[in-house]
Structure formats: C-alpha cells, structure tokens
Amino acid sequence: MLPVVVVHGGAGHIPKERAQNSTSGVSAAARAGYIVLKGGGSSMDAVVEAVTQLENNPSFNAGCGSVLNVKGEVEMDAFVMDGKTLATGAVSAVRDIANPTQLARLVMDKTSHACLTAEGAKQFARSMGIPEVPMESLITEYSRMRWRKNIAPDANPVECQMGKMGTVGAVAVDSEGVVACATSTGGMLNKMEGRVGDTPCIGCGGYADNNSGAVSTTGHGEAIMKVVLARLILFYMEQGQSAEAASDSALAYMKSRVDGLGGVVTVDPRGNWAARFSSRQMAWAAAQKDTLHYGLYTGEHFTQSIDEPH
Numbered sequence: 586m587l588p589v590v591v592v593h594g595g596a597g598h599i600p601k602e603r604a605q606n607s608t609s610g611v612s613a614a615a616r617a618g619y620i621v622l623k624g625g626g627s628s629m630d631a632v633v634e635a636v637t638q639l640e641n642n643p644s645f646n647a648g649c650g651s652v653l654n655v656k657g658e659v660e661m662d663a664f665v666m667d668g669k670t671l672a673t674g675a676v677s678a679v680r681d682i683a684n685p686t687q688l689a690r691l692v693m694d695k696t697s698h699a700c701l702t703a704e705g706a707k708q709f710a711r712s713m714g715i716p717e718v719p720m721e722s723l724i725t726e727y728s729r730m731r732w733r734k735n736i737a738p739d740a741n742p743v744e745c746q747m748g749k750m751g752t753v754g755a756v757a758v759d760s761e762g763v764v765a766c767a768t769s770t771g772g773m774l775n776k777m778e779g780r781v782g783d784t785p786c787i788g789c790g791g792y793a794d795n796n797s798g799a800v801s802t803t804g805h806g807e808a809i810m811k812v813v814l815a816r817l818i819l820f821y822m823e824q825g826q827s828a829e830a831a832s833d834s835a836l837a838y839m840k841s842r843v844d845g846l847g848g849v850v851t852v853d854p855r856g857n858w859a860a861r862f863s864s865r866q867m868a869w870a871a872a873q874k875d876t877l878h879y880g881l882y883t884g885e886h887f888t889q890s891i892d893e894p895h
C-alpha cells in the first residue's frame with residue numbers, strides 16, 4: 586500500500602476546454618510526487634514537489650494562473666504540515682514569488698513560527714534567497730479576463746467563483762508511514778485585498794497527523810474555515826470512519842451546516858486514500874503500486890500504469 590500520493594487541482598466547475606489540461610496537470614503532479622517517494626524521499630518532499638508542479642502550471646489557481654483580487658493583483662496563500670512531528674508552515678497574501686509552498690516549507694524549517702504574511706513573508710523570502718518574480722509573470726490572459734468579467738456590473742460572482750476554484754494540494758504517505766500535506770491557492774476571485782482564506786489556516790486548508798492521516802482541501806474558503814474541514818475529517822477517522830467515509834461525512838456537514846461546496850484528498854497512514862468532492866468537478870490523481878488513478882467528474886475513476894504517457 587505504501588508509498589502513495591494523492592493530488593487535487595481544485596473543486597468547482599471546470600469548463601470543457603480546460604478539462605484535459607486539468608486532468609493531465611494533476612496526473613503529472615501525482616507522478617512527480619510518486620517518483621520522489623519511490624526514490625526514498627519523504628512524504629513532505631513529495632507533496633511539495635507535486636504542488637510546486639501545479640503552481641507552475643497556468644491551468645490552476647495557484648502560483649502562475651492564480652485568480653486576481655478586486656484590484657487585479659495576485660495574493661497567494663500556502664500551507665504545509667508534517668504528520669510525524671506536527672511541524673507546520675504557512676504563508677498568506679504573498680505576491681512576488683513563483684512557489685508559495687516552498688516558502689511555507691521554509692517557514693516550517695527555518696523559523697519558530699507557523700505563518701508569515703504579506704510584507705513580512707516577502708522579507709523572509711528575500712532573506713532565504715528566493716528570487717522575486719514580477720507579478721505580471723503570475724497573471725494569465727484567462728485570469729485577467731475572468732477578473733474583468735467579474736467586476737462588470739452585470740456579473741454573477743457566485744457562478745463566476747464556481748467556474749474556477751482550482752486551488753491545488755497533495756497528501757502523501759512515505760515508505761516509513763509518515764503522512765504530509767501541502768495546499769496552495771490564489772484564493773477566491775475578486776476577493777478583497779488582504780483577504781486570507783482557509784488554505785494557510787491550520788486544520789482548514791490541510792492537516793497531517795501520523796495518528797490519523799492527512800488531508801488537503803479546496804472549495805469555498807469561508808465555509809471551510811467555519812467547519813475546520815481538514816481536522817473534521819481526521820476527527821471522523823479517529824472515530825473509526827474510513828478516509829472515504831470521513832471525507833464524505835465532513836463535506837456533507839459543510840453543505841448542510843453552512844451551504845458550502847468543496848473537495849478533499851485524504852490518506853490514512855496505512856495508505857488508504859480518497860478523493861471526494863461536493864462540487865460538480867474536481868481534477869484529482871493518485872499514484873500507488875505503480876498505478877496512476879485519476880478522475881474529474883463524480884464517480885469517475887480511471888487507472889493506467891504509472892509509466893504510460895497520459
């Protein structure tokens with residue numbers, strides 16, 4: 586059963602013309618994470634590698650391709666957690682770097698804090714020698730178009746949000762049975778400047794604990810924060826539910842309690858895993874026992890050999 590890595594490319598409604606890119610993006614990221622694990626890397630190495638690939642892929646709402654805030658600017662959040670020690674690192678409202686997840690990992694490894702934000706995070710990135718990138722290099726034609734459409738007076742913000750909730754994330758268990766998670770996002774389309782979502786908040790955008798498992802979440806951040814979605818799933822698992830049942834129970838609770846939609850990837854320390862969502866779609870992929878699993882719509886589950894080109 587070990588090692589295993591499961592990734593998601595965000596819950597929401599993925600337009601037909603973008604579906605293929607989303608599926609191939611998550612598949613490539615799962616494969617990349619799996620190669621790290623097979624090479625003896627830790628689950629933390631694997632989730633950071635998988636999420637870095639997704640941040641660099643303009644099809645997703647993270648890193649390059651992030652949605653824009655109301656001022657037309659990029660502000661990104663990211664989070665990592667190690668299930669062995671409960672070590673955690675996060676950044677929020679960061680702007681001029683390509684890979685916020687790597688910065689979150691440095692917060693975990695090199696500081697005594699759990700989260701750095703905005704200007705302080707930028708200073709820290711500088712001190713770690715992380716190159717600054719121009720904000721324009723993170724903005725795609727597509728995200729600019731959606732920003733423009735959504736500030737129009739006749740915009741339907743809810744529909745527009747659901748059109749692209751492509752936060753990215755990964756969970757993994759390495760050969761030692763250590764679990765980890767990573768999550769990265771540009772947040773919600775046309776959010777207020779300074780809005781911090783669920784992603785960098787411990788227990789909301791993710792959680793990892795060797796005693797129960799690891800989760801990375803996506804969806805409506807304010808709803809996710811109200812139910813502390815990732816920790817709620819692990820609580821259900823502690824009570825005896827499987828990764829799949831616990832994920833479904835927590836998503837159903839979020840829907841009924843605060844009318845929130847979302848999606849999750851979940852693992853337990855033995856390597857049982859789930860990719861579940863209450864939104865219309867969520868691109869996901871998993872790699873285990875040299876097999877790649879992937880899907881996009883509810884109930885979809887394709888498999889192929891890990892070596893076969895997607």
Ligand SMILES: NC(=O)C[C@H](N)C(=O)O
Nearest residue numbers: 750752772782803804806
């Ligand atoms: N696309 C997403 O998953 C959005 C993210 N959860 C946020 O609210 O910032």
